Amino acid sequence: MDKDLTLTLLMLLLCHKGNSDWQTFCPDRCQCFTPVQVLCADERMTSLPRNMSKEVKEVIVITSAVGYLFSHTLQETPKLTKLIFLNNPLRSIHSKAFEHLTELQELEISGNLWLENLFLGTFSKQENLTKLLLNFNGFKVVLPGMFDSLKQLEILQMKSNIISDLPAFIFLNLSRLRVLDLSQNKLEEVTKETFAGLAKLEILKINHNLIRNLSSDTFHEISQLTELHLEGNKIAQLDDNIFSGLTKLNVLNLCGNLLTIFSDKVFGFKTSNLREVNLKGNRLTELSSLSSFTSLTDLILSSNQLSSLPDNIFRNVTALENLDLSENQLTSLPEMIFNDLFGITTINLHKNNLRKVDVKLFADQMLIQKLYLSDNQLENLPVGLFDTFLIQHTLRLHGNPWKCDCHMWYLHEWVLQHGPSVEMLDRMLCESPDFLRKRTVVSIERDQLVCHLSKEEMPDLSTCSLQASNDTMIIKCKIKKCSPMTVKVQFQQGNGSIKEHVLKSESEYPQCINDTMIESTIH
Numbered sequence: 001m002d003k004d005l006t007l008t009l010l011m012l013l014l015c016h017k018g019n020s021d022w023q024t025f026c027p028d029r030c031q032c033f034t035p036v037q038v039l040c041a042d043e044r045m046t047s048l049p050r051n052m053s054k055e056v057k058e059v060i061v062i063t064s065a066v067g068y069l070f071s072h073t074l075q076e077t078p079k080l081t082k083l084i085f086l087n088n089p090l091r092s093i094h095s096k097a098f099e100h101l102t103e104l105q106e107l108e109i110s111g112n113l114w115l116e117n118l119f120l121g122t123f124s125k126q127e128n129l130t131k132l133l134l135n136f137n138g139f140k141v142v143l144p145g146m147f148d149s150l151k152q153l154e155i156l157q158m159k160s161n162i163i164s165d166l167p168a169f170i171f172l173n174l175s176r177l178r179v180l181d182l183s184q185n186k187l188e189e190v191t192k193e194t195f196a197g198l199a200k201l202e203i204l205k206i207n208h209n210l211i212r213n214l215s216s217d218t219f220h221e222i223s224q225l226t227e228l229h230l231e232g233n234k235i236a237q238l239d240d241n242i243f244s245g246l247t248k249l250n251v252l253n254l255c256g257n258l259l260t261i262f263s264d265k266v267f268g269f270k271t272s273n274l275r276e277v278n279l280k281g282n283r284l285t286e287l288s289s290l291s292s293f294t295s296l297t298d299l300i301l302s303s304n305q306l307s308s309l310p311d312n313i314f315r316n317v318t319a320l321e322n323l324d325l326s327e328n329q330l331t332s333l334p335e336m337i338f339n340d341l342f343g344i345t346t347i348n349l350h351k352n353n354l355r356k357v358d359v360k361l362f363a364d365q366m367l368i369q370k371l372y373l374s375d376n377q378l379e380n381l382p383v384g385l386f387d388t389f390l391i392q393h394t395l396r397l398h399g400n401p402w403k404c405d406c407h408m409w410y411l412h413e414w415v416l417q418h419g420p421s422v423e424m425l426d427r428m429l430c431e432s433p434d435f436l437r438k439r440t441v442v443s444i445e446r447d448q449l450v451c452h453l454s455k456e457e458m459p460d461l462s463t464c465s466l467q468a469s470n471d472t473m474i475i476k477c478k479i480k481k482c483s484p485m486t487v488k489v490q491f492q493q494g495n496g497s498i499k500e501h502v503l504k505s506e507s508e509y510p511q512c513i514n515d516t517m518i519e520s521t522i523h
Contacts, residue, residue, distance in 0.1 A: 027051050040064060048073055058082040065089060067114075069097040080104055087111035095119035098126060108133035116140055124149050131155040135181075139163055148173045157181040159205070164188065172197035181205040183229065192217045200224055207253070208232035220245050231255035231278070244268030255300070256281040263288040279304065280324070291316040302326040302348070311336050319343065326350040326372065335360055346370040350396065353377050359384055366390045374424075375399035379431075383410040386418075398424045401431035404444060406451040415441055 026032035027049030029042040036057040040048070045064040052059070056077050061084065071094045074080070078100045090112035098104065102125050109115070115137045123129065129150050139161040147153070153174050163185040171177065177198055187209040195201065201222045211233040219225065223245050236258040243249065243266050250273055254262075259282040267274070276298040284304035289312075290296070296317050302324045311334035314320065320341050326348045335358040338344070342364055350372040359382035362368065366388050374396040380403055386395075397415075402408065415422055419442065422428070430436040433452075436444060464477040 025051075025053060050076060052077050055079060060084045060086070061088060062086045063088065067091050069093045071096040071099065073097055075100045078102070082106045084108040085110070085112065089113075090115045093118060093122060095121045098122065099124075101126065102128070104129055106131040108135075110135040110137065112137050114138055118143075118146065120145060123147065126150060127152060129153055133157045134161070136160045142166055142170060144170065147171060150174060151176065153177055155179045158185070160184040162186055166190070166194055168193035169196050171195065175199055177201055179203045183207040183209070183232075185209050187211060189213070190218060191215060192220050195219070195221045198222050203227040203229075205229040206233075207255075210234060212236065214238065214242060216242055219243060223247065225249055226273075227251040227253075229253045230257070233257050235259065238262070238266045240265040241268040242266050248273050250274065251276045251278075253278040254282065255279065258283055260284060261286045261288070264290050264292040267292065276300075287313055290314065293317050295319050297321045300324045301328070304328050306330060309333065309337060313337065314341060317341070322346040324348040325352070328352050330354055331377075332356065333358070333361060338362060339364055341365065343367065348372045349376065351375040351399075355379075357381065357385065361385070363388055368393050370394045372396040373400070377401060379403035380407045381411045385410075386414060393421055395422045396424060397422060398427035398429075400428075402429065402441060403432050404430035404436045404439070404441065404449055405433065406449055408441070408449050409446065412441060412444065412446065412449060 027038065027040070029045045030038050030040040030049060032038050035053070036055055038052060038056055038058065039060045039062070041062040041064065043063055043065055045066060047066060048061065054076060057079055059077065059080060059082070063086075065088075066085070067089050068091060073094075074083075074097060080101050081103055083101065083104060083106070086108065088111070090109070091114045093109070093115070098107070104126050105128055107126065107129060110133055113136070117139060120143050123132070123146070127149060130152055132150065132153060132155070135157050136159070139158065140163065142158075142163060144167040147156070147170065151173055154176055156171075156174070156177060156179070159181045160183070163182070164187065166182075166187065168191070171180070171194075175197060178200055180198065180201060180203070183205045184207070187206065188211060190206060190211060192215070195204075195218075198221060202224060204222065204225055204227065207229045208231065211230070212235060214235065216239050219228070219242070225246050226248055228243075228246065228249060228251065231253045232255070234257065235254065238259065240263075243252070246267075252274065253276075255278045259279065262279055262282075262284060265288075272295055274293055274296055277293070277296060278298075278300040280300045281303045284301065284306055287301070287306065287309060290299075291312075293299075294316050297319055299317075299320060299322070303326070306325070306328040307330060309330070314337065318340050321343055323344060323346065327350065330349070330352040331354065333354070338347070338361065344365055345367060346369060347362075347365070348370070351374070354373070354376040355378065357373075357378070362371070362385065365371075368389055369391070371393065372395075376399070378400040404412075415425070415428070419425060425442055426440060428441045430439050430441060430444065436448065464475060467474040467476075
């Protein structure tokens with residue numbers, strides 16, 4: 001049911017206060033909430049009542065058994081401004097059924113699955129109509145000239161029908177039309193002639209049709225467009241400059257098509273007003289420059305086949321607030337890819353193949369609110385990755401094969417300190433080593449996060465020197481290791497017992513340098 005209609009009915013019911021004077025004159029099987037509003041919702045009603053007041057302005061007929069509207073059906077209610085037929089078994093509407101309704105402003109005929117067509121002249125007297133909804137019917141064709149008399153029309157919806165073709169210049173006289181919804185039909189082609197005359201059109205929805213190709217001048221006549229919805233079609237390619245005339249466009253939705261490449265060249269580099277681009281569910285393997293999208297705030301690239309991104313892909317896109325790259329095949333990201341995106345609040349990298357991220361990757365994202373790194377191939381994260389975040393944020397880190405060794409010290413402590421910020425902590429599990437496998441990261445003690453060095457990783461003991469002075473022994477070793485370092489020295493006493501001395505590097509997370517001198521002094 002239409003949301004506006006639902007709200008209207010709710011308000012009418014709230015306003016209803018039992019039997020009022022006008023209830024006495026209310027038609028059979030209908031309810032009259034006010035003297036000018038009539039609601040008929042009776043499955044047994046096969047025709048509209050003939051005793052309605054001539055003063056009635058709104059009539060709503062829902063789930064009745066009315067199958068036909070004849071030329072005389074509505075002649076006793078000439079002052080109607082709103083007429084709604086919703087979910088009825090209408091099969092035919094006489095071409096003069098609305099002839100007497102010259103004051104009609106809103107008309108809806110929706111949810112009539114057996115209604116296959118309207119006769120020419122059906123709306124010939126509705127010169128004051130501003131809203132026409134013809135959704136969820138069985139319309140297969142639209143006759144040329146059907147809407148010629150509707151010169152005041154602002155909203156036209158014909159979604160969820162079976163329309164496969166539209167006559168050229170069908171909307172030519174609808175010079176005031178602002179919203180046109182042709183979604184969920186079977187349209188295979190739309191051309192420049194389809195939209196001829198729609199000089200004031202602001203919102204166009206032709207999603208979920210069978211459109212494969214768009215010519216370069218398809219949208220030439222509708223330069224005032226602010227929203228264009230093309231989702232769920234079969235568009236595989238967009239020519240350069242195809243949207244160049246849409247200089248006022250705010251929203252472009254191309255979700256669920258067959259695009260493999262996308263570039264800002266489709267706008268001819270004139271996109272000063274574009275706020276949202278949705279490319280979810282295509283077959284994108286490549287993105288070239290988006291640098292002309294200087295006003296873009298929302299970019300949705302999820303569910304594609306992107307395996308890499310240029311390091312300058314978001315250059316000049318500094319207004320970006322929400323970026324969705326989830327469900328792609330990204331294995332890594334350039335260190336500087338998010339540079340200067342200071343206002344971004346959401347970055348979604350869920351379900352990629354990321355194996356590592358650079359420590360400076362989110363250096364400019366101080367105001368981040370949501371960061372999703374879940375379901376990747378991350379084994380650990382670099383020290384300091386989240387240190388630039390200034391405000392309360394939400395992270396998702398589950399679904400990665402976390403390697404719970406000494407390289408996890410930073411992330412382990414960060415998660416313990418910021419637990420409420422991390423969603424689904426119970427699914428953030430260690431993949432290795434074996435004795436910690438399937439343990440939650442937060443359930444592990446820091447002392448359990450240890451590294452076992454291979455022979456190749458062992459320090460070269462030939463670089464160690466031993467100095468002794470009285471009761472002091474100094475051991476100096478030069479190592480090439482980029483990790484926290486702990487030195488354990490064991491002494492075997494005369495009785496055979498072993499006494500152990502544990503020495504840790506002063507810095508818990510030392511900076512990585514090529515050569516590190518570890519000096520242990522034992523008394």
